[in-house]
Amino acid sequence: MGVCKQVVSSFSYSWKKKRALTEAQRQLKLPEHSQKTECPTRWGSRQAMVDRVLEQQKAIAQVFSGDRKARHLTLTWQDIDVLEAINKLLSPLVEFTDALSGEKYVSVSFLKPTLHLFNNQILEVQEEDTDLAKSIKLKIVDYLNDKYSDTATQEMIDMASALDPRFKLKYVNEDNRGSIEDRLIAEMKTVMENVPLETAATPAEDTEDAPKKKKKKKKKKKKKGLGSFFKATVTPPQQQDQAMASELQSYLQREILDAEEDPLKWWMESQRLYPRLSNLARPLHSSYKFLFREGL
Numbered sequence: 001m002g003v004c005k006q007v008v009s010s011f012s013y014s015w016k017k018k019r020a021l022t023e024a025q026r027q028l029k030l031p032e033h034s035q036k037t038e039c040p041t042r043w044g045s046r047q048a049m050v051d052r053v054l055e056q057q058k059a060i061a062q063v064f065s066g067d068r069k070a071r072h073l074t075l076t077w078q079d080i081d082v083l084e085a086i087n088k089l090l091s092p093l094v095e096f097t098d099a100l101s102g103e104k105y106v107s108v109s110f111l112k113p114t115l116h117l118f119n120n121q122i123l124e125v126q127e128e129d130t131d132l133a134k135s136i137k138l139k140i141v142d143y144l145n146d147k148y149s150d151t152a153t154q155e156m157i158d159m160a161s162a163l164d165p166r167f168k169l170k171y172v173n174e175d176n177r178g179s180i181e182d183r184l185i186a187e188m189k190t191v192m193e194n195v196p197l198e199t200a201a202t203p204a205e206d207t208e209d210a211p212k213k214k215k216k217k218k219k220k221k222k223k224k225g226l227g228s229f230f231k232a233t234v235t236p237p238q239q240q241d242q243a244m245a246s247e248l249q250s251y252l253q254r255e256i257l258d259a260e261e262d263p264l265k266w267w268m269e270s271q272r273l274y275p276r277l278s279n280l281a282r283p284l285h286s287s288y289k290f291l292f293r294e295g296l
Contacts, residue, residue: 001046004053004083007060007073008035017063017070024059031055043097047090050083085133092122109164109263112157112171115144159183163281165257165266181248188244188276247276 011017012035025032036052039045053060057075064074075083096117100106123137148157158180161167169177251274257266271278 001050001086003073003075003079004050005038007053007075008037008049010070010073011035012037017067020063020066021056021059024062025056028058028062030059043101044090044094047087047094050087050090054080054083054087081130082132085130086136089133089136096122107160107164107263108157109160109167111148112161113167115148116171118144155180155183159187163277164263165251165254165270166259166261166263168252168256170256181252184248184277184280185241185244187280188248189240191279192240192244192276244276247274250274251277 011021018034021034022032024030033052033056035056036045036049038049053075057080061074064070119141123141125134125137129137148154154176158172158176161171162169162180162184169180172180257263267278267281
């Protein structure tokens with residue numbers, strides 16, 4: 001990487017080398033691209049620099065061959081092997097990060113699926129990988145897995161993923177699914193003790209852009225209707241448990257939401273179908289702007 005930076009720097013400060021590079025590009029029929037410099041504050045700039053050096057390596061070698069002072073910067077086949085391994089490894093990470101940067105919000109519910117994606121696709125070790133590529137992949141994966149390995153964190157990200165209609169229990173370990181369902185029901189009970197169904201917030205109250213409530217005028221006391229005398233006031237605990245279990249199973253068995261859909265909007269629209277779960281999911285999805293940038 002040090003040699004790569006020196007190569008780019010030598011063209012940045014010399015108009016003669018830039019002109020010679022353009023001539024070499026034309027002779028070799030390469031794209032007339034200038035070199036890219038790595039910027040510590042811009043993610044992906046190292047990969048962009050490496051990719052451009054590899055693209056122009058023949059033209060660069062031709063320019064350096066006629067310059068005694070810069071001839072030592074000519075990339076060897078070992079340098080090229082290392083740069084190719086790094087470029088191949090970083091390219092999919094750059095694509096993922098670009099997609100992440102384009103999102104309006106990213107919640108903690110994305111964390112479990114992201115770790116699964118890195119472990120099983122993006123950073124999965126392949127047979128054709130060089131030893132260097134395998135080493136880098138394993139170090140990145142080990143770092144991420146270790147960061148979120150403690151039991152409390154795992155339970156938190158499992159719960160968050162389960163309450164996201166795009167993922168539910170898809171990325172939760174099969175051995176943990178039973179305990180997560182039990183935890184969800186227990187949380188539903190706790191939330192419902194403090195937030196009865198009748199006082200559940202309306203969708204407009206959940207949005208950030210909802211207008212501030214105006215002071216309500218005192219309503220006139222309504223007369224009781226005949227039906228009010230036959231209204232059940234207390235639901236037996238057994239029936240409550242059955243209702244919560246049924247609601248959870250109905251939610252889990254429903255078709256998973258498309259990954260690009262807005263889960264917050266989905267919960268607003270599905271609030272009447274899942275009144276207890278929506279109260280449990282609301283604190284998670286109302287804080288969607290919390291990014292897990294520290295971990296990734």
